[in-house]
Amino acid sequence: MGAVEDRLAALGLTVPEVVPPVAAYVPAVLDGSRVYVSGQVPVVDGVLLESGHVGEGPGLVSPARATELAQVCALNAIAAMKSVVGDLDAVERVVKVVGFVASDPSFTGQPGVVNGASELFRSAFGEGGVHARSAVGVAALPLGAPVEVEVIVHVRD
Secondary structure: OOHHHHHHHHOOOOOOOOOOOOOOOOOEEEEOOEEEEEEEOOEEOOEEOOOOOEOOOOOOEOHHHHHHHHHHHHHHHHHHHHHHHOOHHHEEEEEEEEEEEEEOOOOOOHHHHHHHHHHHHHHHHHHHHOOEEEEEEEOOOHHHOOEEEEEEEEEOO
């Protein structure tokens, strides 16, 4: 294990197997010094951990739970990165993160939810995990997921 996986292990996390695509795409593409990671949803061992819209109230995924699920998405994104670079220590910088949150119409806390992913990238990659980001509320996500995260990273040549 390298430094990135050691930092994850210190958090009690391990890099999972790559989540298989649900349509006609691949989990990640290495193009020169950039890795483009397809949107990752909170799937563990082939099971979507939760579905629904994020918001406050009965029948909605709480913002706190959605933040946890965003961390799962980020961990799945790290697995996708590893599948194309081999050694996660080759990742020099997380360049851009886009987080999509399936939101109840009254919910405006998307940035807080996507912090679950951002904070994991910072913990895993240190200063190289600090990134530009968008947090977007949407009507629906694949499989009914409450959150989805996509990432672009820079790797050593």
